[in-house]
Amino acid sequence: MTDNTPTPSGYPENPENPEPGVAGAEKPARRWYQKKRFLIPTGIVLVLLIAGIAGGGRDEDAAPVSADATAQSEETVSAAEASASAAAKSSAEAAAAAEASAEAAAAAEAEAKAQAEAEAKAAEESAAAAKAAEEAKAAEEAAAAEAAAEAGTVSQQNALRAAENYLEFTAFSRPGLIQQLEYEEYSTEDATWAVDRVTVDWNEQAAESAKNYLEFTAFSRQGLIDQLLFEGFTPEQAEYGVSQTGL
Structure with missing residues (x-):
């Protein structure tokens, strides 16, 4: 047995099969799931419309933010490049x-x-x-x-003339002529200066002296040599002088 108890809305549970013969019965309304092919498209349109409006609003607000960020980024890059350029220039200058x-x-x-x-x-x-x-x-x-x-001094020149005069009259050895000038009261320095500057061959003076001794007395060879040594002749001069006499 079918239960046709009306629902709270006043319609039976199977509205597609109302009881026949019921006069004035109205066609029951469709359930919400029966209207979905109409409600869903409309809802989608509304959602899209709301999203578009919201999206448009956000794009308008975001555009300036994006421009500011870009400008700020470009400004930062420019500042960094300027700083790097300044640093490079400073480094190059340094x-x-x-x-x-x-x-x-x-x-x-x-x-x-x-x-x-x-x-x-x-x-x-x-x-x-x-x-x-x-x-x-x-x-x-x-x-x-x-x-x-x-x-030479005047005294020395006089001693030189005196020495030359003595040699013109007799033979002298070098020390003997100096002693003769000292005897004449010339200083030893002046007498030596004068005797060193006379033009004389002392070997010839020894020979002349040996000859003179033999004219006055006799001498042996050695005795005459000793006499010439005593007169101040050197051994070589005495040997030469005695040899010139033939002894």
Whole structure:
């Protein structure tokens, strides 16, 4: 037996099969799942419309934010590039300054070295010139002293003339002639100076003296040699003088 108890809405559970013969019965309304082919498309349209409106609003708000972010990003990049460029320029300038400073220091060092070498050379040349001048002066003074010594003093010139006179009259040995001048009261220095400058051959003087001794007395060879040695002749001069007599 079918239960046709009306639902709370007043319609039987099977609305598609109403009881026949019921006059004035209205066609029951469709359930919600029976209307889905109409409601779902409409809902989708509404959802899409709301999403479009919401999306449009967000795009309008987001566009300025995106532009600001891009501008800020570009500004950051530009600032970074400017900072890097400034750093590179500063580094290049510092390197150039360091190189210029090094070159200047090297040039100054080279100049100082050249100046020191020039000063050393000048000092060396000055010392050499001073030494040459000193040597020239010493040589000049020595020459003048030698000339003066050669000319002799007045006393020395007198002693020289006296020595030459003595040799014209008799024979003398060198020491004997000096002693003769000292006997005449010439100083030993003047007498020696004079005897050293006479033109004489002492060997000939020994021979002349040996001849004179034999004219006055007789001598043996050795005795005559001893006599000549006593007169101040050297052994060689005495030997030569005695040999010239034939002994």
